[in-house]
Amino acid sequence: MDSEVSKVEVTDIKMPFLSMVWFMVKWAIASIPAIIILWLLFVMFGGLIGGLTHI
Secondary structure, three states: OOOOOOOOOOOOOOOOHHHHHHHHHHHHHHHHHHHHHHHHHHHHHHHHHHHHHOO
16 A cells, blocks of 8 residues: 655635634534533632632
């Protein structure tokens, strides 16, 4: 088998403006659960550190 590596560079994506806007709206909505999870982890970690260092 011939194993050659090809390098690909994307220079342009043709996408209608409204499709791009809809994609960005869906992307923003999908990020909400991730933000909530990160916030919960931060609160839990901060509470743990705060509880351990409280005298």
